[in-house]
Amino acid sequence: MDRLKVWNVIDLKKEYKPLGTMWVFKVNKNHLNQLIERKARLCAQGFRQTLGVDFNKTYAPTGRLNSLGELIAHAYLKKLDFHQIDIKSAFLNAPLNETVYLNIPQGLAIDRQQYFLCVNNAIYGLKQAPLAWYTRLKKWLQNAGFVTCKPDP
Numbered sequence: 001m002d003r004l005k006v007w008n009v010i011d012l013k014k015e016y017k018p019l020g021t022m023w024v025f026k027v028n029k030n031h032l033n034q035l036i037e038r039k040a041r042l043c044a045q046g047f048r049q050t051l052g053v054d055f056n057k058t059y060a061p062t063g064r065l066n067s068l069g070e071l072i073a074h075a076y077l078k079k080l081d082f083h084q085i086d087i088k089s090a091f092l093n094a095p096l097n098e099t100v101y102l103n104i105p106q107g108l109a110i111d112r113q114q115y116f117l118c119v120n121n122a123i124y125g126l127k128q129a130p131l132a133w134y135t136r137l138k139k140w141l142q143n144a145g146f147v148t149c150k151p152d153p
Helices: 065-077 129-143
Strands: 007-011 021-029 035-044 095-102 115-121
Touching: 095 129
Parallel strands: none
Antiparallel strands: 007 115, 021 035, 095 115
């Protein structure tokens, strides 16, 4: 998160209404029940956000399942390579348009009585995070030469 500059530490001010945070931990094991990896994800308590104050829009379009099927069929018929990707930390790469403040999460060596976090990029749990990621991805795809399909954005 430091490398992606997800937040800035700022002085505590009474006019700020920060959101709470919580850590979500996951342990991945293989079929022999052996530990493969441990993951930790910081989530904002987005359910405490207020429309018009903490965020304005949340909608991010999704494609239709039959459009995906047609795309796969087209790639197969044309003998094109087709790859699925999972972008780890996708939300952390998406800049926010709104100013969001968070309480210091447990485990960070920052005085929780004196400081807040001002979020620069989306994090999991924020209502506007999917839209921020969609906007970032759409710009990248357009710069790569892709065009939006009007009936199925």
